[in-house]
Amino acid sequence: MIRQILGSARLILQILLVVAAVVLIYMWNPMNVFGGKAILKPTANMVSEIREIGQMITAEYYGEVLTSIDEVQIDFQKEPEIAQLAEATYDIIAEEIINLRNFHLLTVEQRLEIGDPEKQLKRRDRNKILVDKVGNNNVLEKLNYLGDWEQTSRLIFFEEIMTFIYLKQNGKSDEITDPLRENRLRKTLKEWYGSEGDNTWDPATFTTDYFASKLSDRPRSEAKKRLAMIGRGTVKAGFDFEELQSHMYYLNEEVGELHIFGLAPKILNADINPWFIPEKGIPGFDLLSYNGKVDFKDSKKVKIYAVQKLKTNARKAGIIEQAELNGGQTIGRLINLLTDVEVKKVFFHHDELIDLTKEIQEDRFISYEEATLFENHLKSELEKIDSLREATADRYNNRKLADTKWNTMVQMLKQLQTYEFESQVSPYNYFATLWYRIAKDGLIDQEEWLAIEGENKPKTPQKEQYEKLWIGSDSLLLKSQFNEGLYQIIKDSIPIGKYIPDTLSLQKWTALTAVDSNSIFKEVTFLPEEKVAYYHFEQDKDTKEKLTQMIGLEKYQPLEWENWITNKEVILRIPKPDTVNTLKANSSMFWLVDKNAVDQLIQINIPLDQLTYPLLLSMGGQDKPYTNMVIGNHIVFKSSDNLSLELESPNSNPPSGLSQKQLEGLEAHLIKLYTDHDSYHNRDFLTKANRWFTSKMESKAGILDKFK
Template sequence: MISLLFGNWRFLLDVLLVIALVVLLFIVNPFGIFGSGLQLGTTTNMVTEVQKIGQLVTAEYYGEVISSLDESRIVLIEENNTQQLANELYVEVKYALYDLYQYQQIPERERRENFLAENRRSDGLKRKALQNVRRSNIIEKLEFLNLTDSLARHALYSPVIEFLWRNKYLHSEKENWNPDARTEAEVLLNLYQELTTRRQSSEDEAFQDYLNDGFEFVASFRDFFFGEQKSALPRAERKKQLALVGRGWVKAGFNFDQLDENSFYLHEETGELHFFGLEPQILDADINPWFIPERGVPGFDIINYQGPVNFKDAQRVKEHCIQKLVFYAHQAQIIDQAQQQGAETLKSFFSLVTGQKIQRVHFHNDILTQTVKEIAQDEYINYYEGLLLDSILAQESRRVDSLTQAVTNRTSNEQLTTELDSIRRQSLRRLRKLRFEGTDQHFNYFSTLTYQIGLDSTVDQHERQLLKQVRWNMSHAQPSDQHQLVAYKDPRFWYEDSLKFMMEYNAALRHLATMNVQVVDTFLVNLPNNERAFTDWADSTKIILDYWSTDSTTTINYQDVLSRDTTFLSQLRYPFYYNPEAFRKYVSADTFITQANTPPSNLKSSFQVYDKKRQQLTSVALPPELFFDNQLLTQDAIQAGPSFTFILHSSFQSLKVTKSKEYYLSEAQAEELLIYFQLLQSYHQAEQSKGTIVRASEWVRKKLTYHTDSLTPLDQFRKFLSPAP
């Protein structure tokens, strides 16, 4: 054996050297060939792992409740809930009547002018605006001032009016309640007269206390309401009596079924895990037939039973017991406990899954996150939801600015601003996948702007200036110049690829063009509020109401409303087209850019660029529809500045042609087309300069890692186009 080893020592040494070399290569990992290990970032794989959890129970509540058949009929879970709601409604009624009182204090002439300004006809002028408050007009006056819409829809409005009629104005039990407008007007007028007397005889503070106080008398609205509900039941139902004791449990935690890759974010450097829109909720509540089987403790005990009670009655009481149990669990702060315990559990779980210790877990359920969650429910965004989102984002920007400018607590403020930026980025990333109203495009930075411009089918001088302002200027090198868009709204979180951002701008302009908007100028005219001015305004088809005051009305007038400027929108469009997948496919090819002598006979799958200064013809192996904006595809050739000509079709046979056969871009568009072409050249050259080992390394890294955070050469190209703000 020993002689065998000595006889083959060279072979054994070679084997050991090869093994050592492989181990050393794996440890050193040149060019990142073996990646950085199997790491699970915020990817679809991680989402799948989390979704497998299903529901995570992090808090439980066990309790005992008592419910009766009478109680279940009117769903009184909290002892004073109905009483409190009635008191709040009574306060709202008093405030509505006080608004009416204040309106009546306005001089009669001003009330007349206001009425005529809002109503082109004078029908109802006296009853609604000029007369004193009476039983015959009080409801009509309240409706005219839009003071009763929310009140009348309240479920307790009619019972509260009857309660006041019986207990405040002392109508006997023998008098039948007639729920008509006349009886309602009687109650409201009595209350209005009482309020008027109080206002005239009380100090401000005492009157404010009167407005905010609930019912002033001893009678309980809850007892009244309970009695009314019970008396409305058939006689046989009123004889039924059933009361149960229920013992059960409530479980709270997290539901991961709807989780997606935009719902959470792992910050690897700090070990912090952020969840967006994920909040603890009641997962289950139940009362089993046996609460503790081994001790013979039942889930339900009957403590009172009378009359012809049936199975449905028992089922109703049992369901009410569960509702009560959930209510008491909320009172015991089960949701807060679920979030605290959930943070610890998720910390341990994600530490195990990612192989990295999670230091903290953050749940983001602020107004932006909640709004985004509600907007995304129907997978569709309408115009008003877009406006709401813009408003909330503006508030968040002001909040971040105040934190950034604060002198104290800089460290914690920086961390908080980073979290807030992450919330905005993740929220918009989620919404940009949804369709927007009136278009076949996904929601983006320009959606609400183009919708608003298209509402009146015109583009006036102010809107034209705004369209120019939100256009990203590629030729500017300074980040401050790039973000002139901030004057409209902050664009930082609306894009991850600046080239796609520009394509979204082109799509917005195409959408306006399909709406056949007219480019017009407008001017303002101020008219006195007299009969002649109103007649002129009503008969005109070229003006719209803009602002109204007591003395005058301001209108917007259209100039040259029938003229159409067909070049404005086309001149704003970027002259190139960008598709990320096509970009990667074609630009990395060895034969993407080659030198040519003459235009080929077939240019369907390529185009050519002629440099007049260098007398050089370059062939680009990219279909024209994947490089040029679609409005340029019908041209044979495109002149970009004095030196460059882009040849699209083989019908362009000569490089020395007249201007009539070429399409000339604007100065800005020509510069942008050249910048885009030169950057494609730069990226192609960078790809070709890579060695075989580097390319293989990138391929292996792509296969071995799940990370999406590392910058590819294409990402570096995009960063060059759009420097960080």
């Protein structure tokens, strides 16, 4: 009995030792055999968790402001904007005066040749405008005739600036009130013309005088109002994490550095409550002066203006800078909590590209100037990325930082390529600014021609990288965008050539411009000894023929292509076409026949002009509107009155100006369409299941993106 008990105890002890050994080994976890401990890593889930925080206040400003009904009526907050606009108008007026001075540096004969080459002015007017010296009696006439004075005189603050200049010229301290009478305007302009350096202008003094005049110009009922109050309130600044996206940060775990791109602090709230410190009885608003002429609406306007002033004062006090400093520390602790990575430093990269993108997105329209500035920023950022990737020191982290910058640029471009660009039909794209420049001046000069020609030449690694930034790996899209723009140029018959420098005597130049109104000139310069230097545009007809051969015949839009491929009814195969006698013309479809497989007719239920340019194929115009065309080993049909006959003798005459290479490119495009369609609808079970699973995952990611 005792022996059995001892045997059982030995067994139990062995079991306990084995269990203890397993537990110890599991807790020790050599080489992470059992996996690491459960911690959160910086993934898209982390971004979602941070977004859920919403707004995080990292700085507060407490202050008081003195506000009156006078400030509300005049809106002193607009002082910087008014100073900027006034400065711009002043510069334009000054340019008109300088141009007038330069004109009178020429001899009388030169002024007559330039100002009245066809001698259309009456003698009195010619003398007054072109011959006589500048004086009070002719300064306005000279400015109107030689410049764009009519437009200049309509600019904002023109009248106020001229009154300001008049007062300063005459040493008067009067307020800017009514516009100058004509005789005073003439005198002011004459004195301005005569003084080489005008020191009477100062934007700050002008805005002070401007506001003083606005106060005096108020209606009597408004001027009688008296209301002033002190406002005490709080301004809060911090971060809005709802704007955070996964490409906007990079966490260097090795050195504990967090780099944040495009997420900047901003004012989140500004308010003046009825009670500033309730427990001490300090109100939010203290009324200083009041008369019976003001009403509730006036009081409300003053209170709103007080909040605006409070925000302005907070900015001047550095609330944004303080919010970033405090925010870096808070965000570092937050990341440490989520990822178990100690963040020692947080760097905010105030990315100009992101700021510019947000500014462009405000009106959901892209101008040429905005696009040019944006593209210059892109190229500058690519140079920085190349430097980071080529750096030999700290290669891993520099490359991770380069990848973050790249992903940011890709996201910015994706957003902007959905917006309208100038008056173009297509949204903003890689070639948009090139086509706009050509359309604007109505010609293709040598620089633009080289840019077009370069698209069909081998590309440098830098250019390939820049293109990839725009379209990813979809090379069909870039080629299609190029074709679309080039087709419009060919359609509009835009001339091609280059500018040739030349020099003529003033007399010959005058004669040339009098009889030749079609020539295009630029950079015209009047030289001493009555000579004129200029550039004239010379057309190159041989180059225009090359342009036609550069265009690809393919059209492509990714979303449309995807829809065509997935829709089974888009492409139908009709066996035994010898049983089909006619093909009725239908603008929403066309047919294909492979000459090596004439026993099958392929019906494509897509308008032909969505895949190519029928006019270039002579299949859409009134001049020789062919109903069929041989393209490589295929025959394209738009219609047919006798299909069997036309299959035996199709139209094999190549369209004028098009090369065999262009036709082969179109054939490959059409083959890809129906082979991709066949492949999609003839998938095996495993392929379909895999695609279904992938689409579900992409859909899930898309849903998550909406909440990022």
